[in-house]
Amino acid sequence: MRIKANDSTLLVIDIQERLLPVIQDGESVLEHSGWLLRAAQRLGVPVLLSEQYSKGLGPTSARLREGIAAEAILEKLEFSAARSGELFKLPGGERGQFIICGCETHVCVLQTVLDLLQRGNQVFVVEEAVGSRRAADKKLALKRMRQAGATIVSREMVVFEWLEKAGTDEFRAISKEFIR
Template sequence: MPAPLPRSPELMNADDTALLVVDVQERLAPAVRDPARLTWNCGRLLQGAAALGVPAAATEQYPEKLGPTVPELTEHLAGSAAAKLMFSCRECGDLLSGWQSDGRERVLLAGIETHVCIQQTALDLLAAGFRVYVAVDAVSSRREVDHQTALRRMESAGATLTTTEAALFEWCVEAGTAPFKAISALAKQAPPE
């Protein structure tokens, strides 16, 4: 059998990517559009990351006022969420520097709000030399115009737009493996009504 072609540098890999779930908190999540879909997709990303060895972390914006990360996600987090006051996650420099030191040059973003914390984080990560991916079905804002405008702005700045399922299968790479079974099960889940 001939050797396969080289893998595209545009694709995420489990060994060079990290997942950052931004500010999906008890008092903030209900305010955005379709919070059930957002939480479901963030949860699937966290579960897929765990199955494939992709490091994942979460942040909380001003947790004293906005509360902790929603319980549906904390059960899938290995550690506690990083508290921040800046809208951008650049405030979590130790986390991000640690990922860079470990060869994680790509970050997949999920969470809220698309036009505030996600957008500012994406632009700062790009400026710091990361390749940034945004799971468009795992981010949300209160208003659709803010969400859509932020997606266009991030993409024009160099972020790659993707979806939850596309990201999971990119990390997985191939069928017929134990991790594939976990990813396949996540892909088969019915979305919330």
């Protein structure tokens, strides 16, 4: 199955100010997630953010939150962003495909992915844009998500599938700005 721009939503899970410093390669996770977020915005793909107990973990990193409307942010206490059903009421939450990045791979990302799959959504997890405190936890979570039916992808795989072809104005703009 291919990722379609008009059927997918980018879900950025819990990349929060106080959590990010303890995430292995957290700066890289932030950079890759930001790149994907900007590409999604450029192509008109909805972007949703979730925040796990923001009172304790702080808000989403300012580098990601800029330009995101308040109604596209899900405050949560449950580890899964999908369990309560509130995610699906947000703009873009009704779409069939979810592109996932965020923290922690083995907790909130994993539980969200499992709930989305159980609901019948197609789920694509961006490997370089998810992180955990320990590499072993990330590796196990990715393996479990793959076994459950999620597709593990790279950020460029996502963007090239959103684009579908070269030679368009969108391709030239994305290529110039994002593909180096």
